[in-house]
Amino acid sequence: MTIPANALELRSKIADSTLTLSLEPVSLEEPGGDQVIVAMEAAPINPSDLGLLLGPADVSTMKSSGSADRPVLTFAIPEQALPTVAARQGESMPVGNEGAGKVIAAGPDAQHLMGRTVALFGGSTYATHRVARAKDVLPLPEGASARDGAAAFVNPLTALSMVETMRMEGHKALIHTAAASNLGQMLARICRDDNVPLIGVVRSDEQAAILRDLDVKYIADSSKDDFRKTLADACALVDATLAFDAVGGSLSGELVAAMETALTRDEPYNRYGSPRHKQVYVYGMLDRSPVQVPRSVGMSWSVSGYLLPHFLAKAGPEVNKAMRERVAAELTTTFASHFTSEVSLTEALDPDNLRAYAKMATGEKYLIVPQG
Ligand SMILES: NC(=O)c1ccc[n+]([C@@H]2O[C@H](COP(=O)([O-])OP(=O)(O)OC[C@H]3O[C@@H](n4cnc5c(N)ncnc54)[C@H](OP(=O)(O)O)[C@@H]3O)[C@@H](O)[C@H]2O)c1
Structure with missing residues (x-):
């Protein structure tokens, strides 16, 4: 040509x-x-x-x-x-x-x-x-x-980076919002194949059904009255201390609150809340209103921005290479769009x-x- x-x-x-x-x-x-x-x-x-x-x-x-x-x-x-x-x-x-x-x-x-x-x-x-x-x-x-x-890059590598981050930072499970998105479906397949406990946060019955078909065990629907309880119960079951939030707005704070509620159920009373650190990474801007966190969540939490290139720079060449090789090998399965x-x-x-x-x-x- x-x-x-x-x-x-x-x-x-x-x-x-x-x-x-x-x-x-x-x-x-x-x-x-x-x-x-x-x-x-x-x-x-x-x-x-x-x-x-x-x-x-x-x-x-x-x-x-x-x-x-x-x-x-x-x-x-x-x-x-x-x-x-x-x-x-x-x-x-x-x-x-x-x-x-x-x-x-x-x-x-x-x-x-x-x-x-x-x-x-x-x-x-x-x-x-x-x-x-x-x-x-x-x-x-x-x-x-x-x-x-x-x-083959943006959503696959971001989904893989979430699991890598969970391991690198010593968490046991992941909470993910807008969880039926293209990226969310990739993450669900990775978590299923790698045995990583995943809580999917969605906003409709249709989205919950997509996740159930991908074997996601814990699903919380923000459009339901029992959302807070369902989410906190799931956090307690998987010992969740890490969330990746594509939405932002008030949802980021709901995630911190649910993790805190779950942790404090079994811990002795502490007026500063649970001493275990809770991390929410806001990696999308689907809701453009200001990120809000209620003041009832104790003192051990952090809500911060997250971008794939920042992760890749931090993770180093070996992790980058392994992630790219996995994407190439599972292009039409795990990472199919x-x-x-x-x-x-x-x-x-x-x-x-x-x-x-x-x-x-x-x-x-x-x-x-x-x-x-
Ligand atoms: N930080 C990074 O490095 C990075 C890298 C890759 C992707 N991302 C982010 O990842 C997210 C998902 O990307 P994608 O390509 O997988 O998206 P997608 O397939 O286009 O899906 C978008 C999803 O977001 C939901 N949604 C839209 N507005 C919402 C709101 N206000 N509250 C709750 N849910 C809402 C939609 O649900 P409905 O059908 O109900 O509207 C849909 O399920 C995006 O926010 C993107 O910017 C970030």
């Missing part, structure tokens, strides 16, 4: 109080050294991608313009949200955290990758083509398609499609197919 003169990249730009999405041409050069050019075939739309793609834009203000092959969408950003995006004012930002495709050109030190289907991570994947270093791509196992490998819709780059800028994927609903994952 010859290198096209121009590639197209989906870009998100904020200028004053307007956010614009467009497809912009990028020029490609012959790759040198260990560089490869990947013709992108599949890239998932994850909640973290939406954070950059749409920022705090108000989707109800969307306006469509441009042409059929170069559509443009614009949105208003609410006045009060402007300070949160001051650092990206005027910058045309490429979007897409991860994806997969075929290597169509390779520098002299990356010839072994020529023609291989590879997954990659690190931005600019909503594009017809992406330049990468050989060491940053994951060659997919024989028979695996770009669609199989499109989501189910995509309900596929859109081309231009279709990703169709107003109806955008409204649908911006909802981030359970089981409605979109895949961008840039060669489509």
Whole structure:
């Protein structure tokens, strides 16, 4: 395959109080050294991608313009949200955290990758083509398609990192919220296969059913009246002192409170609460309201942010390698992602499609197919 003169990249730009999405041409050069050019075939739309793609834009203000092959969408950003995006004012930002495709050109030190289907991570994947270093791509196992490998990094590695963190920090079990998400289903399979006690927090009967099908034994539904008791009872049964929370808001505090309630059931009274440390890692922003913790949870707790790249930097090369090898080996089983819709780059800028994927609903994952 010859290198096209121009590639197209989906870009998100904020200028004053307007956010614009467009497809912009990028020029490609012959790759040198260990560089490869990947013709992108599949890239998932994850909640973290939406954070950059749409920022705090108000989707109800969307306006469509441009042409059929170069559509443009614009949105208003609410006045009060402007300070949160001051650092990206005027910058045309490429979007897409991860994806997969075929290597169509390779520098002299990356010839072994020529023609291989590879997954990659690190931005600019909503594009017809992406330049990468050989060491940053994951060659997919024989028979695996770009669609199989499109989501091989962000959710699989994050799910694995949760179990690693539990072991490294000496906890015995995990609580996970938004637990029927794509990532949540991967975590449920890992915990089932590795015998890790898991409490799944969901917000509907349908989500509880998804987890039951994955053999999750402890499920607490936040839409039910007995949520607090169910969660605290489960915490007591598995001795939970660690939670990964994708939601935030008041739920983070509910998790600390449930762990504290469970611990203090069997401990002698202490006016400072249980001395055992309770940790909640807030790793998503599904609820954008402030994180709140009730003051009835004693003094041994912490609620902090969590990001996969920070974990990977801390865990070191051996843990990183082992995690990547497990993802490659279990790509179509433990780490399978189910995509309900596929859109081309231009279709990703169709107003109806955008409204649908911006909802981030359970089981409605979109895949961008840039060669489509
Ligand atoms: N920190 C990191 O390094 C990192 C890495 C990877 C992923 N993440 C985060 O992991 C989370 C899951 O990602 P994913 O790709 O697996 O998501 P997904 O498959 O798109 O699913 C999103 C889930 O969140 C639920 N949800 C949405 N808003 C909610 C709310 N306000 N309260 C409770 N549940 C809500 C949805 O349920 P409904 O159908 O009920 O709306 C759905 O089950 C995201 O928050 C993402 O940002 C973080």
